[in-house]
Amino acid sequence: MDNSTYVALSQLTALERQLDVTANNIANANSNGFKAARVLFESYLQQDDASASGEGTNYLIDRGSYLDDAPGALVQTGNALDMALTGQGWFAYELADGRTAYGRDGSFVLDAQGRMVTASGAQVLDAGGAPLNIPPEFASTVSISADGVIFSTEGGVLGQVGVFTLPDRQSLSRTGGGMFLPEDGNAQLVPDDTGTQILQGAVESSNVQAVSEVTRLIDIQQAYQHALNLVSSEDDLKKEMLSRIGQTS
Numbered sequence: 263m264d265n266s267t268y269v270a271l272s273q274l275t276a277l278e279r280q281l282d283v284t285a286n287n288i289a290n291a292n293s294n295g296f297k298a299a300r301v302l303f304e305s306y307l308q309q310d311d312a313s314a315s316g317e318g319t320n321y322l323i324d325r326g327s328y329l330d331d332a333p334g335a336l337v338q339t340g341n342a343l344d345m346a347l348t349g350q351g352w353f354a355y356e357l358a359d360g361r362t363a364y365g366r367d368g369s370f371v372l373d374a375q376g377r378m379v380t381a382s383g384a385q386v387l388d389a390g391g392a393p394l395n396i397p398p399e400f401a402s403t404v405s406i407s408a409d410g411v412i413f414s415t416e417g418g419v420l421g422q423v424g425v426f427t428l429p430d431r432q433s434l435s436r437t438g439g440g441m442f443l444p445e446d447g448n449a450q451l452v453p454d455d456t457g458t459q460i461l462q463g464a465v466e467s468s469n470v471q472a473v474s475e476v477t478r479l480i481d482i483q484q485a486y487q488h489a490l491n492l493v494s495s496e497d498d499l500k501k502e503m504l505s506r507i508g509q510t511s
Contacts, residue, residue, distance in 0.1 A: 272323070273489045276303055277482055283327055284479050287470045295366030296440035296468035298330040298475075329431050334366075334469040336461065342404055343370045343378065346466045349458030351425035354451055355384035355441065356393055362449035363441040364428055369465050372401050382439045389422040391451045396420050406462040423460060427452045440468075 280301045290296040303323065336346045345368035347353070352364045363384065370378050370386055378386040378394040385393040389410065396404065400414040407413070410423035428434075429450070434442040443449075 351454030351458030
């Protein structure tokens with residue numbers, strides 16, 4: 263294959279990656295607390311052996327993805343146990359397998375044992391990193407302060423919701439429900455010190471802009487088709503060349 267075909271193939275590989283990321287963003291446009299992902303690309307210049315002027319061939323390289331941590335819109339729900347974070351802090355959850363994950367989904371309920379959990383069943387952790395429990399009889403009457411203290415006029419102080427600093431983004435991997443897991447499985451919970459506040463009776467929606475993502479998806483598909491056409495054109499030219507060589511020999 264000549265250089266133009268390799269360039270087109272490098273673009274196709276990068277576009278496939280961007281297509282997967284964009285499709286996942288669109289699929290989570292209605293997921294509470296979801297943070298969109300963005301793809302990083304880099305141009306790699308391979309200099310021609312015979313060129314002394316720095317000219318060469320540019321290839322497209324996928325350098326990974328990063329988290330778009332822009333806040334999502336706050337939606338009032340009126341549910342006493344729902345919470346939205348206003349700031350840079352994150353909730354922490356204990357998953358069914360015992361691992362600790364981070365997330366911004368504050369749509370919480372109590373299970374039969376009085377544990378505060380997400381819709382997927384992950385347990386919400388308190389300020390000390392332990393699962394948060396509330397007596398079910400107080401669930402509908404609790405008040406939650408801006409710093410996460412849960413109070414009931416009948417039961418007094420019932421606990422405090424943990425708000426933590428998100429670790430190095432490069433050490434995290436995505437899991438279901440808009441949550442993030444440390445790759446080594448060990449989460450060192452560090453209390454947030456940036457002034458993040460909790461808003462009771464609201465949730466943070468996904469920060470995915472559906473219209474923008476759909477437009478991006480269309481652009482990716484068009485670029486992908488253009489790269490495919492380039493590969494196909496190069497292939498047709500080679501076939502025609504070989505056919506003419508065969509006719510003249």
